Structure formats: structure tokens, C-alpha cells
Amino acid sequence: MSLSDNFTAFKKRDVPSDLDDLYNEAKDLDIKLNYRCPKGTYDDGFACGLDKTTKKDQLGKISDSIKKVVGATDVKLTGIQPRDAKIILDTLEKESKYIPIRLESIINTVARKSGGTMMINRERSRNGEMKYTLGISPKQMNDKNIFDRRSYSAMINNYRNLAASYNKQASTVPDSKSDLKRSILVYAAKAELEAKLLEKHRDEGKPYVPETVSSMFPPGAKQVEATTLHECGHYRWFSSLNNDDKTAVNNAYRNAEKDDFPSSRSKMNSGEWFAENYALFRLGMKADPIVEKIMKSKKG
Numbered sequence: 001m002s003l004s005d006n007f008t009a010f011k012k013r014d015v016p017s018d019l020d021d022l023y024n025e026a027k028d029l030d031i032k033l034n035y036r037c038p039k040g041t042y043d044d045g046f047a048c049g050l051d052k053t054t055k056k057d058q059l060g061k062i063s064d065s066i067k068k069v070v071g072a073t074d075v076k077l078t079g080i081q082p083r084d085a086k087i088i089l090d091t092l093e094k095e096s097k098y099i100p101i102r103l104e105s106i107i108n109t110v111a112r113k114s115g116g117t118m119m120i121n122r123e124r125s126r127n128g129e130m131k132y133t134l135g136i137s138p139k140q141m142n143d144k145n146i147f148d149r150r151s152y153s154a155m156i157n158n159y160r161n162l163a164a165s166y167n168k169q170a171s172t173v174p175d176s177k178s179d180l181k182r183s184i185l186v187y188a189a190k191a192e193l194e195a196k197l198l199e200k201h202r203d204e205g206k207p208y209v210p211e212t213v214s215s216m217f218p219p220g221a222k223q224v225e226a227t228t229l230h231e232c233g234h235y236r237w238f239s240s241l242n243n244d245d246k247t248a249v250n251n252a253y254r255n256a257e258k259d260d261f262p263s264s265r266s267k268m269n270s271g272e273w274f275a276e277n278y279a280l281f282r283l284g285m286k287a288d289p290i291v292e293k294i295m296k297s298k299k300g
């Protein structure tokens, strides 16, 4: 995970003025700190820290299965953990039972450009056919597998750990490289600031709103499943809603009360609102009644 990735994820909120300059300076920097899964087992039983050959072998098998399930000819899964690839495959397979899923390719660059963990891109080919690509950002997936984002206390803990890690890193930089040292310390201060802002919101009694449905889960398989379902919600369902259903979704989104949104992402637009509620519905959690009604009226 790179620090600049973190900064693009941060929204500038009510930053105290004395830290404003610090923020502006920090967001222009790009320092990479690598977080790696230690060799062993994930909480959900999957192996991690695999050697290169085993990893390549496992990803190859998963790629072949994905090709069969969604018809993709181009599958590039380098950079992603076999565990995550397997969850994507299982979710696509399950979804294909409700409605066929056809993806032209699965690659790991598109999502990085857009800033998301995963996304399905639509493109019209020369013969007028729609081509769909599932883009994956392995870097961001790894990030999500490290941070627990389920509560104020978890998020505060993340930022405090990040700050401690930057401070430690800065202490190893020789004094002759004072610019680098200072830059890393700026990142540490920024992470500390995020922790303080979260504490402020918590103390003011603001309810904690998760960033996405996937961040309602502990780091692990369920997050990947939720994100894959969210993308299927966009691609396979929202884009093909009939006019009545589309109107119902738009109205429900517009009329939703501030506290009714399940996640920050669902506040963005009616498409995101639908995709987030779709993920909740498929995960067997409480979704908006309109989305539940629409989905129950379909065979899936």
C-alpha cells in the first residue's frame, strides 16, 4: 500500500487551520511503505505469504475456472492473492446462476485508475457489441485486507498504527536526507490528524457510517465477496432495470433520509445506492425495501 493511495482515499474534512499547510504539502508526496501479509494463515483459513510458484500455479487454475464461468478470454490476475481471486470466482459463479455474466476480460489495472478496489467497465466494440471488463486493484485489495474499518475505534486504531509506522520509518532515515525524513513525518502527522478527527466525530455523537458495504466486514473473504456483488449490481442489474424500476430506485435514493444510507458510497448517486443495497440483499442483510422488492420480483 502506498501512502499516496491513502491520501487519495482521504477526503479533506474540517481540518484545523494550523494543519492545513501540512495537509497540502503531504498530499503532493508519494512515499511508498510496503505492508505484507506475514507467512501463515488468514483468519478465514486461507494460506498467505505463498511462494511465487505456488501462487502462480493457484492463480492459473483460478483464471481457467473464471474463463469458463464468465467466458473471459483475457484474465490477468498477477498481483492479487489466490484467496481473493477464489472469492471473486465463487461470487461470479453464484451470480451467474441468477443471470448470465459475460466479461470480456479480467485485468488488474482499470480499477487502479478509477480509484476503486474493483469495477466493471463498459465499452462498445467496433461491431457495436458491449464489452465488459472487470478491473481489479490488487494494491487496494491488500490494503483492505489489513485494515479493519468497521467502527470508530477500529479506524482510529488504523490511523494510530499508521502514524507509529511512519514515525518508525522516519527514524531510520539518515539526517542527511532531511527532506525525506520530514516528508515521512508529515504523513505521520496526517495519520494522527485523521485519528483525532474520528475521535472528534465520535465524541460529538455522530453515528459511524462505513465507507462501503464491504467495509462492514472484518478484513477477509467477505469483503471481496461484497465488492464483487456490488459490481454485479451495477453491471448486471442496475443497467438493465426497466423504466418503472429505475424511477422507483431514483425516487428511493432521492427521498432517503440522511441516516438511511447504509454507507458513504451509497450517497454518491442512485447507481451506487442500488449497487450497495444489492450487495446487502445478496449477503442476506437488511437492504432498502425498494431494492428487495425489485430483486424478489425477478427470478434471481
Ligand SMILES: [Zn+2]
Pocket (backbone or CB within 6 Å): 230, 234, 271, 272, 275
Ligand atoms: Zn460502484
